[in-house]
Amino acid sequence: MRFDILTVLPGLLESPFAHSILHRAQKKGLTEIHVHNLRDYSSNKHKSVDDYPYGGGSGMVMMIEPFAVCIEKLKAEREYDEIIFMTPDGVTLNQGLANQLSSVKNIMILCGHYKGIDQRVRDLYVTREMSIGDYVLSGGELPAAILVDAIVRLIPGVLSDETSALSDSFQDDMLDAPVYTRPADWKGHKVPDILLSGNTPEIEKWRFEQAMERTKARRPDLLE
Ligand code: ADE
CATH class of the missing domain: 1.10.1270.20 (tRNA(m1g37)methyltransferase, domain 2)
Structure with a gap:
């Protein structure tokens, strides 16, 4: 099972996948986790990924282009079963959803920041919007790591005693x-x-x- 995570803060996702069960699952070849820096997909000379909101208001909005270029590149390489946007206004993650997602092949996860992401990214690409609970974090990276953890431990062979995931x-x-x-x-x-x-x-x-x-x-x- 493969995950592609799109973020402006790839450093935030270095540690969660480098230890314990998630690390072992990758070493065993049971999962691949790829983190993509959205700045690498900005055509702008300053590599900026956000801009002021149309209509005014506080905060910056993440632009469509870096998302669109990165998503299109990945989609040209393989088919994605899900493109998930982590957001506090999404459907709350629970064990049933984690079970469901643990049986698919390729998942892309989009992490938002600032005031949000351009609605057109959500309209054009996203298949599911997911929250990890009724509170607001500074970005989607920690929620993305939580989602990946909840899914990967359910992949057969990841836990040494398979029954231990079933008795969670x-x-x-x-x-x-x-x-x-x-x-x-x-x-x-x-x-x-x-x-x-x-x-x-x-x-x-x-x-x-x-x-x-x-x-x-x-x-x-x-x-x-
Ligand atoms: N981004 C910010 N807060 C979040 C939350 N609670 N769930 C998912 N993504 C988020």
Whole structure:
């Protein structure tokens, strides 16, 4: 699976993909993540990518040309299943959407900045607009990294124990049960006896009950 991310701040995306699971997924050849600097696609002699908004108002708007030139170049090289624009007014990312997107081949992600991007980019190219939550960040780069992480960990073979992605919180519309590791007793704070019992059916039952209790208390909306 291949990702192409278009941004004016490629440096912001160097670190998130260079560690841990995302790094390993690339090394194993299970995913490719390419970051493109929109300034490289500006025809302007100052390599500017933004301009004042028509009609006035505060803030700068990202111009269509660098996006259009970069998108057209990439589209000439391969077909994209999705061209996603990260924006707080998009559809909120959830596990279901991540699952859906983990089965496609090529995804392009557009990161906005400043006041926004020229509406014509959205009208002409974008297939989906996605938000990571009801708050405004300074740009789409961190949301793009979150989207890629949520998708890549679901690609078969990325996690060493494939069942661990399936047992994630939200996969069954429920939060996870609490987990513990050694020591069994830390300064009098003990791990629940059931987890030390070796009784697998009873442990599964306990985990389900705990998950249900946690979901009811914290996210009753998931059970509706
Ligand atoms: N860009 C700025 N804020 C964002 C958000 N909450 N989700 C996606 N993209 C964004």
